[in-house]
Amino acid sequence: MLFSKTPLIGLKADQFRHPLDLEATNALKQLPGLDLLVRNLLGPVAEQFFYLENIAAGILVGEQQLPHIHKLLLEACQILDIEPPQLYVRQHPAPNAYTFAMRGKQPFIVLHTSLIELLTLEEIQAVIAHELGHLKCEHGVYLTPINIMVLAAGLLPNWGAAIAESLRSQMLEWLRCAEFTCDRAALLATQDSRVVSSVLMKLTGGSPTxxxxxxxxAFLAQARAYDDISNNQLGELLKQAQTAQLSHPVPVLRAREIDRWASSQVYQNLLQKHSTGYYNGKVDTKGGWRNW
Known part of the structure; x- marks a missing residue:
């Protein structure tokens, strides 16, 4: 099912973190008390609430439950050198995936059923690896309050407008930058930029049929055309206005960004630096690698 891949033993988050993510994270750290608020106040309540919510209304993936998806998780974790989080599948018509994690606590990833139905197995692994990127980079301190507000807006429609107003532009800017980093994690796990770009294409205009x-x-050519709009000041201003209130960069921009990074010497050097052999497609459930 999956091709041989290079295990990234000893991989550190800052080795693949996008420069914009690093810059935006440093800016968020200047907000007084945010880290303390999330870990000591929001964190414990949110963690228990969503754990109960997942157990009650989701499917916990494991060796005896959707084992093919569980294998994708273990493979991605071994390649990215990260401990496996819990993985849940939840019934939902909107293709999406999200992550919750507090430092030192049990993290988890949620995949919506509509997302799984839309993608191939390799593309599902890219999505899982993207979410693992959030965990690897410890994005949870800032990602958690954003996810809480977004999900609360859906669960409590009457609060939606007030919650949307509370999503500060600075945090949205950080989240858009963090997504670039996590797309890189997806590439490192799949080691095929076309798989990552295909996920973005299907999320833009795909359906099971x-x-x-x-x-x-053609989608990658579309991404290059989007780039061409930046050739003048008006085009750049329009693009900034279009994305200012978005939680994610527009898909064509993400596809262009990951296509560029896959061709970079930085990416190639990263694979070579951490390579200790090639993964043969078998999962070592004891936590080690079976190297050739």
Missing amino acids: LSPQLNLD
């Missing part, structure tokens, strides 16, 4: 008909090369 349309996705097999989509053309990835």
Whole structure:
């Protein structure tokens, strides 16, 4: 099912963190008391609430439950050198995945059923690895309050407008930058930029019936056309206005960014530096690598 991949033993978050993520994270650290608020106040309440919510209304993936998805998780964790979190599948019509984690606590990832139905197994692993990127980079201190507010807006519609107002532009800017880093984690796990770009393409305009008909090369050409709009000041201003209130960069921009990084010497050097052999597609459940 999966091709041989390079295990990234000893991989550190800062070795693949996007420069914009680093810059935006440093800016968020200047907000007084945010880290303390999340870990000591929001964190314990949110962790227990969503743990109960997942247990009650989600499927916990494991060796005896959706084992093919569990294997994708273990493979991605071994490649990225990270302990496996809990993984839940939840019934939902909107294709999405999200992560919750507090430092030193049990992290978990949630995949929506509609997302799984939309993607191939390799693409599902890319999504899992993207979420693992949030864990690897300890994005939880800032990601958790954003996710709480977004999910609360859906669960409590009457509060939606007030919650949306509380999503500060600085935190949204950080989240957009963090997504670039996590797309890199998806690439490091799949080691195929076309798989990552295909996920973005299907999330842009795919469906279970349309996705097999989509053309990835045409989508990447579309990404380059989006770049061309920045050739003048008006185009750049319009792009900034378009993305200012978004939690994620626009998909074509993410596809272009990951395509560029996959061709970079930095990415190639990272694979070579951490390579201790090639993964043969078998999961070592004892936590070690079976190297050739």
